[in-house]
Amino acid sequence: MKITLEELRAWVTVVDTGSITAAAEQLHQTSSGISRALSRLESKLQTTLLHRTTRRLALTEEGTIFLEHARQILASVEQAEEQIAQRREMPAGRLRVNAATPFMLHVIVPLVAEFTEAYPLIQLELNTDDVLIDLLEQQTDIAIRIGELRDSSIRARSLGCSRLRLMATPAYLARHGTPRSVEELAQHRLIGFTQAEPHNTWPIWRQEGELLHIKPDLAASSGETIRQLVLAHQGIARMSDFVTHQDVANGRLVQVLEAETRDVRLPVNAVYYRNSTLSSRITCFLDFLQQKIDASKLL
Structure with missing residues (x-):
């Protein structure tokens, strides 16, 4: 069985607080729940991490070694969570947009300077195709399609007609x-x-x-x-x-x-995969594009 983040957090918190009771209070769990998490962890590692007495807890040699790794893992997870949260506030990353040449040249390209100024951490990758493409095969986040949609495996957001x-x-x-x-x-x-x-x-x-x-x-x-x-x-x-x-x-x-x-x-739609969760960079691009299209009355 694989070690879980819940078990690692319980273990590190027990060490940091000095007791199972204090760790349970900090993590809003029961003392028995924390104790079971430690037991599962030691069972999975097939070693003893803590010597437990009625007065104190003492790290074993293996516990001292494992503690450093556990802290690094939890720190990496926290850092990843923080970066994702920051991306929600300031979208970042590569955004691949595909459109027919006329739409790309006459609608999207004139908006690039304003968009990149508003979202400097997003790297746009603009591709043109005058035939329908496979989004996964072409590694495309958003495709602009003009005309009736027939593919039920994609999600669509109407931009107008x-x-x-x-x-x-x-x-x-x-x-x-x-x-x-x-x-x-x-x-x-x-x-x-x-x-x-x-x-x-x-x-x-x-x-x-x-x-x-x-x-x-x-x-x-x-x-x-x-x-x-x-x-x-x-x-x-x-x-x-x-x-x-x-x-x-x-x-x-x-x-x-x-x-x-x-x-x-002709309907104009922005399409993306049905089973994908919209990232903040996709959402902000579609919102920006919709706002500019509505203001200019292009569609």
Whole structure:
């Protein structure tokens, strides 16, 4: 049988206080409970640690040797508990965050300086993937996922929903004309994703009353690549507001078919493992991110 911390504390406290009765009072236990803990400890070690008389307790040679080790063990445990408590008050350690490239570049990266100033003991590790990843395999603490969640083994915290719009540059529209109806989109170069549904479903109705599904003339696997293609005047694309808000504000992009566009939004979630207890660094990052997203109205 293995020695327990309870037995070590009882043993060291008896030595420090000089009696079983005093140790029991200090540890808020009964004298019989402390006595049994000492007996179990000596039985596990197969040696006598204390000579006990009616007047005093005396350490054996083995007891003197073991006492030093017991103190070191208890001190290490107390130090570990103190460090964990400090981390709760001032979160610390490495935090691995994974997100699709557009969300990382347009939402998280602009907040890094402020976050690291507020939490200087957290070391951020930012990774981008435009496909779903295995959190354990990639050693990821938090992953930002856009769209409906299908994995029941993870926990999720909603960060909001991002509205979808059709966007193009003023230069592209000046050269190729501005579409006035859904039918006129056939006359334009449509930029979409290499993946199938639902990435190429656009937030406008077809005549049959269903959302339009396009076959892209120009396709890319990354939302950021699609943004760069649109900014290069290569066509019209469906994009999320969190990707385009700065471009719209600066006049680089304009909305196309605004009157025909439906209010379609993609859920944005921060996910982590269901069986994990949230560390303080994960909690503070999610709280910080949520606060900034709400303030900026990005989602």
